[in-house]
Amino acid sequence: QQPVQSPQAVILREGxxxxxxxxxxxxxxxxxxxxxxHGEAPIFLMxxxxxxxxxxxxxxxxxxxxxxxxxxxxxxxxQLSYSGTYFCGTExxxxxLTFGKGTLLTVNP
Amino acid sequence: DTAVSQTPKYLVTQMGNDKSIKCEQxxxxxxxxxxxxxxxxxxxxxxxxxxxxxxxxxxVPNRFSPKSPDKAHLxxxxxxxxxxxSAVYFCxxxxxxxxxxxxxxxxxxxx
Numbered sequence: 001q002q003p004v005q006s007p008q009a010v011i012l013r014e015g016x017x018x019x020x021x022x023x024x025x026x027x028x029x030x031x032x033x034x035x036x037x038h039g040e041a042p043i044f045l046m047x048x049x050x051x052x053x054x055x056x057x058x059x060x061x062x063x064x065x066x067x068x069x070x071x072x073x074x075x076x077x078x079q080l081s082y083s084g085t086y087f088c089g090t091e092x093x094x095x096x097l098t099f100g101k102g103t104l105l106t107v108n109p
Numbered sequence: 110d111t112a113v114s115q116t117p118k119y120l121v122t123q124m125g126n127d128k129s130i131k132c133e134q135x136x137x138x139x140x141x142x143x144x145x146x147x148x149x150x151x152x153x154x155x156x157x158x159x160x161x162x163x164x165x166x167x168x169v170p171n172r173f174s175p176k177s178p179d180k181a182h183l184x185x186x187x188x189x190x191x192x193x194x195s196a197v198y199f200c201x202x203x204x205x206x207x208x209x210x211x212x213x214x215x216x217x218x219x220x
Contacts, residue, residue, distance in 0.1 A: 102152075
């Protein structure tokens with residue numbers, strides 16, 4: 001079943017922060033986050049496994065609450081290069097990674 | 110050296126034709142996928158193979174047939190193409206809990 005992402009779109013000024021949420025109605029084994037720029041392939045940001053861990057990558061971090069079946073992606077002090085569509089992918093079992101509908105992030109100067 | 114490569118990058122064809130998209134990965138991964146991304150950017154899983162065996166077959170018309178001659182290759186053949194098949198098709202590979210590595214996509218346009 002497809003995870004639900006919110007918000008659908010967000011517009012920021014450079015330097016502002018944003019949070020993108022991802023929730024699932026099914027128990028999750030892991031959550032993946034990817035960013036896709038227009039006309040390009042999605043690129044990997046981070047993966048969170050069961051255990052409620054939080055991971056970070058420069059000014060982008062994420063958390064995973066397996067009890068609530070939710071994950072959040074935190075972007076701090078956004079840069080122009082952060083613009084793109086962010087997808088969460090949830091893995092239940094059997095190698096099946098199902099993506100949400102994406103969140104379009106636009107960072108303006 | 111490209112990790113996951115797809116060919117062709119663009120494919121323009123008429124309704125009713127049959128076409129194939131090829132994918133190869135040099136990462137040594139066991140699992141490969143085909144995803145379809147429509148005009149609304151929705152990334153929908155179509156098929157997954159693990160070590161040449163089909164393990165995921167979503168609700169995809171029978172006109173779509175994947176083939177994995179070995180674990181480094183996963184091809185997609187589409188028969189009797191329809192307008193609704195127009196999309197970007199991404200191949201991806203992974204190993205265990207590692208992230209998906211996507212190919213650059215094949216933009217299919219059916220006229």
